[in-house]
Amino acid sequence: MIIFRYLCRELLFATLAVSAVLLLMAMSGRFVKYLAEAAAGDLSAGILFSLMGYRLPGFLELVLPLGFFVGILLAYGRLYIESEMTVLHACGFSERRLLTYTLAPALLVALVVGAMSLYFTPTGAERSSGLLTADKSRNEFDHLVPKKFVSTEGDRAVYYADALSEDKSTMYDVFLAELGSTRADTETDYQIVHFARIGVQKIDAETGLRYLVLQDGYRYEGVPGQRDYRVMKFDSYEILLDIPRLRQSSSDRIEAASTLDLLRSDGREERAYLHYRFSLPVLVLVVAVLAVPLSRTNPRQGRYAKMIPAILLYMVYLVLLQGVRGAVEDGKFENPAVIWLVHPPFLILGLLLLGGRNWGRKPKRDPGAGSPQPGTEARHA
Secondary structure, three states: OHHHHHHHHHHHHHHHHHHHHHHHHHHHHHHHHHHHHHHOOOOOHHHHHHHHHHHHHHHHHHHHHHHHHHHHHHHHHHHHHOOHHHHHHHOOOOHHHHHHHHHHHHHHHHHHHHHHHHHHHHHHHHHHHHHHHHHHOOOHHHHOOOOOOEEOHHHOEEEEEEEEOOOOOEEEEEEEEEEEEEOOOOOOEEEEEEEEEEEEEEEOOOOOOEEEEEEEEEEEEEOOOOOOOEEEEEEEEEEEOOOOOOOOOHHHHHHHOOHHHHHHOOOHHHHHHHHHHHHHHHHHHHHHHHHHHHOOOOOOOOOOOOHHHHHHHHHHHHHHHHHHHHHHHOOOOOOHHHHHHHHHHHHHHHHHHHHOOOOOOOOOOOOOOOOOOOOHHHHHO
């Protein structure tokens, strides 16, 4: 038990350290993307950290298997470099027992990855989608930035305000350009441009529709390039504001679907993603079998000698798993269970690499056991 606790502690510490670094790298890219959308006015800055929190399980289900794989290489590689593993083998600690001890923390990591994949990731994806939808449906002025052009959903209109009130309910020196329907006398959409000194949002109490009320301004309507523009001066002019709709792709919809919904669905994409969710915990166990023989290191080579080939092997494994899932979604394979055929070759490879070394220590044979004792032949004679 002392050796078991020692190995588990080394593995878990290395896994946590590697996973933390990988998680920081993965989340920083997504955070920069959200930050750019917030700077452009397409996203409210107040929901950035909530979105990252909801997306965290989706990162963990991919980061933890790689972190555990690299953690085994680093932890066992250090034991080989410092000759601790050599001492253990000399004392009768076989490679079979090392694999057994490794599978115990691997099972724990697989359970965490399974919980992320089957429950927390779809739940987080669903809540982040709802948060984005609610943010898109908020006040149009919440996404406006002073002295910056902001386009609306579908790029059919462009807003500009020289200044905004503190509660973003009133715009000053407003410019609004929108495209109208195609006129009968031309194939070009006509353009409508508004200039106003003040713009205020108004919500109808009965219908709930939102209007932009422009005050003290001008309205220009016509076809770009022609001179027959119509000009109208107004004291007050109301424009109906469209409520933006969040366009959710098919992959995002399936990702946000619960595991129970995927079990009930007969769709090709849903079944493929269901098998992929169950494959991630199995991935952890298979890479544990692969990492044990790949961690063998000669002290003269250094602990990082096999790191790059091992990571490349892991990337081939993960890319192949996702590629087969994509092929099933595209209809290239009829049976979605073909995803499970990806695991056996890598499991067999790990067992073959383990077979290159004696799994158990055979008892040493007595050198004199095969030769008769002195005087034995004479007594028999």
